[in-house]
Amino acid sequence: MSTPRRALVIIDAQQEYFEGLLPIQYPNRDESVARIAAAMDAAASADVPVVVVKHAMPEGAPIFVPGTATFPLHPELDKRSDKVAHELSKIYASIFADTDLEQWLRERNIDTITLVGYMTNNCVIGSAAAAEPLGFKVEVLSDATGAIDLVNAAGSAPAKQVHETIMALLNSNWAAVTTTDGWIEAVSSNTALEGDNLIESAARGRNA
Numbered sequence: 001m002s003t004p005r006r007a008l009v010i011i012d013a014q015q016e017y018f019e020g021l022l023p024i025q026y027p028n029r030d031e032s033v034a035r036i037a038a039a040m041d042a043a044a045s046a047d048v049p050v051v052v053v054k055h056a057m058p059e060g061a062p063i064f065v066p067g068t069a070t071f072p073l074h075p076e077l078d079k080r081s082d083k084v085a086h087e088l089s090k091i092y093a094s095i096f097a098d099t100d101l102e103q104w105l106r107e108r109n110i111d112t113i114t115l116v117g118y119m120t121n122n123c124v125i126g127s128a129a130a131a132e133p134l135g136f137k138v139e140v141l142s143d144a145t146g147a148i149d150l151v152n153a154a155g156s157a158p159a160k161q162v163h164e165t166i167m168a169l170l171n172s173n174w175a176a177v178t179t180t181d182g183w184i185e186a187v188s189s190n191t192a193l194e195g196d197n198l199i200e201s202a203a204r205g206r207n208a
Contacts, residue, residue, distance in 0.1 A: 003191075003192070004190075005111050005112060006043075006048045006110065006113070006139075007051055007085075007108075007112075007114070008039055008043040008048055008049070008113075008114045008116065009095060009101075009116070009117075009127075010051065010117050011053050011118060011123050012055045012123055013036055013073055013074050014055065014072060014074070014118075015070040015071065015073075016055075016064055017029065017118045018074060019069070020070035021062060021063055022119070022148060023148070024118055024146035024147070024148060025147065025149050026146060026159035026163050027146055027163065031143070032145065033074050033077065035179075035180040036076075036116045036180075037080065038144075039114070039180050039183065040077065040080050040083050041080070041083070042183075042187055044083040046187045048114075048187060049086065050083050050085055051087070051088070052077075053087075053088055053089070053090055053101075054073070054090070055089070056071075056090070086101075086104055088101060093125075093127070094123075094126045094127050095123070095127040095130070096127065096130045097130065111135075112137040112139060113131060113136050113137070115145070115175070116144035117145060119145075120145045120147040120163045120166050121148065121150065121166060124145050124170075125170065125174075128174040128175045129174055137192075138175040139176045139177075139178065139193050140170050140176070140177045141178065141183055142163075142167045146159075146163065147160075147162040147163035147166070149162075168201070172195070173198045173201075175195055176192075177195060178193055
């Protein structure tokens with residue numbers, strides 16, 4: 001197993017998910033942002049570059065408008081701005097779509113991205129899926145991400161179900177899912193994390 005060259009990518013950890021129209025429901029948002037902060041600190045100590053991504057919408061949009069009170073990073077993360085190596089804005093769920101992130105990572109020979117932030121059910125899963133054809137390995141920290149309750153014409157699901165289902169889905173194919181503490185241990189020992197695979201996950205599902 002090769003030694004990973006990681007970057008920690010913080011996705012949209014903005015006040016919109018705490019004080020705005022999209023409050024994170026599971027895991028507890030205050031606890032999850034504390035885990036993001038712990039990952040930032042560990043990354044800085046291990047010389048793992050930290051990337052901050054913010055979602056930006058045009059003037060008049062109901063959410064994520066630059067200059068509004070809910071656009072900035074959560075204060076617990078903003079005060080760690082000295083640990084950030086690169087910052088960018090995006091307009092799509094994927095952190096790669098119409099951004100310079102892929103180029104920035106390749107210039108630094110980074111092959112593994114660790115995703116934290118929000119939301120599990122949109123930008124985290126979208127970014128993990130987008131990384132696959134680009135050849136980047138993906139890690140997702142289950143306690144440093146978060147989901148919202150969903151209700152629409154197709155059905156409904158509480159945030160806990162949404163989050164836990166997507167973590168299982170990601171770990172079955174697109175990512176290695178672990179906790180922040182598990183990731184910090186892997187970073188400290190400079191070892192890779194391994195996810196499961198779809199065939200074995202399906203076999204366990206049949207036998208459950």
